[in-house]
Amino acid sequence: KNQVEQSPQSLIILEGKNCTLQCNYTVSPFSNLRWYKQDTGRGPVSLTIMTFSENTKSNGRYTATLDADTKQSSLHITASQLSDSASYICVVSPLKGGGNKLTFGTGTQLKVEL
Amino acid sequence: ETGVTQTPRHLVMGMTNKKSLKCEQHLGHNAMYWYKQSAKKPLELMFVYNFKEQTENNSVPSRFSPECPNSSHLFLHLHTLQPEDSALYLCASSHPGTGNEQYFGPGTRLTVT
Numbered sequence: 001k002n003q004v005e006q007s008p009q010s011l012i013i014l015e016g017k018n019c020t021l022q023c024n025y026t027v028s029p030f031s032n033l034r035w036y037k038q039d040t041g042r043g044p045v046s047l048t049i050m051t052f053s054e055n056t057k058s059n060g061r062y063t064a065t066l067d068a069d070t071k072q073s074s075l076h077i078t079a080s081q082l083s084d085s086a087s088y089i090c091v092v093s094p095l096k097g098g099g100n101k102l103t104f105g106t107g108t109q110l111k112v113e114l
Numbered sequence: 115e116t117g118v119t120q121t122p123r124h125l126v127m128g129m130t131n132k133k134s135l136k137c138e139q140h141l142g143h144n145a146m147y148w149y150k151q152s153a154k155k156p157l158e159l160m161f162v163y164n165f166k167e168q169t170e171n172n173s174v175p176s177r178f179s180p181e182c183p184n185s186s187h188l189f190l191h192l193h194t195l196q197p198e199d200s201a202l203y204l205c206a207s208s209h210p211g212t213g214n215e216q217y218f219g220p221g222t223r224l225t226v227t
Contacts, residue, residue, distance in 0.1 A: 003155070005168050006200075009154075012132050014188065041220070041221075041223075042220050042221070043118070043204050043206070043218030043219050043220050043221050044157075044204075045218070089157075102159070102216070103156075104156040104157040105156060106154060106155060106156050106224070107156075
């Protein structure tokens, strides 16, 4: 069964600090891996996308890494801001199957405090 | 806000009520999805429509009834719901096919009393 596990479940950091969120998956073969940000009361919004051949992808202060051999991905947030407080969801698309075969993680709830 | 809108944003209904959730996308996509998001659980896919045809029903109880009159609109009709159906219901759209990004609406927060 395809699974995506994320850690930690929740995290509290001070504004300006860096943090790293983890994602382990069993989906194989896969087409791509995305990190979504979901603000409270909003739908998820895509931050980064990586195919199996990519190792890293940046979007401003967000940097995602991928190790396809160990089936692990991480999302690193640099110089955190209060607006980074949200849930971060790792989503893996299989190589076949279309949009109905996405596997979602449960998310990491990040809170950035003053 | 993305190009996917959902109404209402909040809904409280009794177990004997009938209500409908509406989703509209302005992105020119041909695939639309309904998801259920409960606390501490991954998003659960409920229904998929490709080019207005339902292509996936993920063992969803019949008290949830989807309708897709065209590629831009998607409805979820609700009747005789249970308290455990309380959740955030998200609509998404994408181009059909594997790996295409799904764009999500803001969701409808549903509470069943």
